[in-house]
Amino acid sequence: MSLLEGFKFKSIQSPIHKLDPRVKLAMSFSIFLISMMYIEIQISILLLIIQLPIAYIAKILKEWIKSLSSSLFLAAFVFFMNIGVSYFSSGYMLTIFDIYNALALSIRLITLFTAFSIFLLTTTPDELGLVMNSFRIPYDFTFAFIMAVRFVPVLVGELQTILDAQKSRGLEIEKGNLIKRIKNLIPVFIPLLVNVFRRSIELAEALEVKAFGASKKRTNFKELKMDKIDYILLIIIVIMLVIAIYARFIIIIKPLIA
Numbered sequence: 001m002s003l004l005e006g007f008k009f010k011s012i013q014s015p016i017h018k019l020d021p022r023v024k025l026a027m028s029f030s031i032f033l034i035s036m037m038y039i040e041i042q043i044s045i046l047l048l049i050i051q052l053p054i055a056y057i058a059k060i061l062k063e064w065i066k067s068l069s070s071s072l073f074l075a076a077f078v079f080f081m082n083i084g085v086s087y088f089s090s091g092y093m094l095t096i097f098d099i100y101n102a103l104a105l106s107i108r109l110i111t112l113f114t115a116f117s118i119f120l121l122t123t124t125p126d127e128l129g130l131v132m133n134s135f136r137i138p139y140d141f142t143f144a145f146i147m148a149v150r151f152v153p154v155l156v157g158e159l160q161t162i163l164d165a166q167k168s169r170g171l172e173i174e175k176g177n178l179i180k181r182i183k184n185l186i187p188v189f190i191p192l193l194v195n196v197f198r199r200s201i202e203l204a205e206a207l208e209v210k211a212f213g214a215s216k217k218r219t220n221f222k223e224l225k226m227d228k229i230d231y232i233l234l235i236i237i238v239i240m241l242v243i244a245i246y247a248r249f250i251i252i253i254k255p256l257i258a
Contacts, residue, residue: 007067007116007117007120007121008063008120008121008153009120009121009122009123009124009125010059010060010063010121010122011124012058012059012060014057014058014059014060014122015057015058016054016057016058016118016122017058017122019122019229019230019233020224020225020226020227020230021119021123021127021128021130021131021224022131022134022224022226022230023226023230023233023234023237024118024119024122024123025119025123025131026234026237026238027054027115027118027119027233027237028115028116028118028119030237030240030241030244031047031050031051031111031112031115032112032115032116033241033244034047034241034244035047035108035111035112035115036108037244037245037248038244038248039101039104039105039108040104041100041103041104041107044104044107044108044110044111045107047111047115048068048107048110048111048114051064051114051115051118054118055118058118058121058122060118060121060122063117063121064114064117064118064121067113067114067117068110068113068114068117070113071109071110071113071114072110074109074113075106075107075109075110076106078102078105078106078109079102079103079105079106080102082098082101082102082105082106083098083099083102086098086101086102125146125149125150126146126222127224128145128146128149129142129143129145129146130220130222130223130224131224132145133220134224139218140213147203151199155192155195155196158192158195159188159192162188162191162192163188166187166188171184171187171188172184173185173188
């Protein structure tokens with residue numbers, strides 16, 4: 001639940017929210033590229049620190065921290081998985097460099113989570129659809145993706161409501177062995193599936209009434225338009241990315257463990 005809270009759009013008035021979504025996507029994507037280019041832990045930590053003032057200016061620091069904390073479990077899984085693979089593949093030996101590489105990959109994963117968390121927290125689904133349209137992605141795929149972005153948080157909220165309702169009726173979900181717990185979830189997932197089918201039918205009827213797909217040439221109520229500040233930030237992002245690429249291949253950055 002908390003993981004989705006870190007990726008759900010927050011309607012707040014902030015300078016970051018007002019930016020063109022393509023600029024915000026470029027910012028997140030540049031962090032992604034830099035993270036993929038560098039394995040060094042200090043670079044990933046630096047990228048995390050850079051995101052802090054951005055999240056603060058966007059007034060989403062609390063949600064950003066939620067996405068950070070929610071990604072810790074997956075990062076721990078990646079860490080121990082890499083440790084296990086290194087241990088068994090090297091003849092039951094584990095070096096300090098294996099631990100360093102596993103930790104570096106885990107921190108890199110956290111950096112990627114938080115970078116795209118800022119983008120999704122400050123970008124509406126409609127703006128996300130406009131960005132996809134600007135990249136010439138077929139509207140059918142765009143519409144399906146936007147509907148998923150819109151309805152997944154709604155379904156998660158309904159799941160929590162059903163869980164609370166069933167618990168108030170005496171349903172014990174957390175007791176018993178694994179098979180017993182799975183059986184206890186049946187009274188939860190059946191109402192959820194009913195709601196999913198009901199929403200899908202209502203959506204299909206609404207699309208049919210509005211003649212979805214009748215015209216191949218679509219128009220949008222809102223058009224993306226970049227302002228002066230958007231161009232300035234985009235130039236800064238490109239310069240930082242070029243510097244990072246140059247430093248990656250020209251300057252040798254030593255890892256924390258030499």
